[in-house]
Amino acid sequence: MAAPAPGLISVFSSPQELGAALAQLVAQRAACCLAGARARFALGLSGGSLVSMLARELPAAVAPAGLASLARWTLGFCDERLVPFDHAESTYGLYRMHLLSRLPIPESQVITINPELPVEEAAEDYAKKLRQRILEDQEENPLPAALVQPHTGKLCWFLDEAAARLLTVPFEKHSTL
Numbered sequence: 001m002a003a004p005a006p007g008l009i010s011v012f013s014s015p016q017e018l019g020a021a022l023a024q025l026v027a028q029r030a031a032c033c034l035a036g037a038r039a040r041f042a043l044g045l046s047g048g049s050l051v052s053m054l055a056r057e058l059p060a061a062v063a064p065a066g067l068a069s070l071a072r073w074t075l076g077f078c079d080e081r082l083v084p085f086d087h088a089e090s091t092y093g094l095y096r097m098h099l100l101s102r103l104p105i106p107e108s109q110v111i112t113i114n115p116e117l118p119v120e121e122a123a124e125d126y127a128k129k130l131r132q133r134i135l136e137d138q139e140e141n142p143l144p145a146a147l148v149q150p151h152t153g154k155l156c157w158f159l160d161e162a163a164a165r166l167l168t169v170p171f172e173k174h175s176t177l
Contacts, residue, residue, distance in 0.1 A: 015049065015053060016056075018053065019052075019053035019056055019057045020057050020061075022053060022054070022057070023053075023054060023057035023058045023060070023061035023062075024061050026043065026054075026058060026061065026062075027058070027061040027062045027064075027065065029041070030043075030062065030065065030073065031065055031069075034065070034069055034072055039072060040072045040073075040074065041072060041073050041074070042073075042074040042075075042076070042133075042134045043073065043074070043075055043076070044075075044076050044077070044078045045075060045076070045077055045078065045091065045095060046077070046078040046079045046091065047077075047079055047091040047094060051091075051094045051095060051098055051099065052098065054095075054099055055095075055098035055099040055102065058099065058103065059099075059102045059103055062103070067104055070103060070104055070105045070106075071105075071106055071109065072109075073105050073109055074109050074110075074111065074133055074134060075095075075105060075109065075111065076111040076130055076134060077091045077095070077111075077112070077113075078091075079091055080092060080112075080113050080126070082113060082115060082119050082122050083115060084115050085112070085115065090115075092110070092112050092113070111126075111129050111130060111133055111134070112126075113125070113126045114126075
């Protein structure tokens with residue numbers, strides 16, 4: 001599948017079709033990044049159904065690039081919970097069990113929380129690791145989470161304003177009260 005055009009919204013008929021397309025997109029983006037000047041690829045993973053989709057599709061999608069390319073991947077987790085890694089709610093734990101057991105990305109390239117720390121310290125420690133490993137301590141490129149303003153309910157995810165305008169649609173909230 002070719003990379004979607006900017007502003008294109010893709011709709012898939014099934015989770016299987018979505019998973020295959022997503023795995024191909026990740027593989028393509030990884031190949032482009034690894035061929036670039038920095039020769040590294042960073043990917044933020046969230047939990048939920050994404051774990052099983054990527055576990056099913058990503059190993060085959062990245063296989064043509066060879067195992068050596070995986071050593072230049074860096075993985076982080078977007079919605080990790082402060083629980084032990086063997087807990088059912090640990091995003092890293094789920095990926096470790098279902099995907100990383102099949103994709104030989106070195107443990108040193110997987111950024112995890114420290115579940116032994118108190119919650120505030122764990123959050124600060126994880127943010128520091130992400131800044132150092134993914135942003136290389138460049139504060140002018142904030143992590144997407146820094147663009148969330150929960151007090152206003154505003155999410156400023158897109159740095160591409162033209163794309164953001166194309167994806168903004170009005171909606172009406174229907175109440176069941």
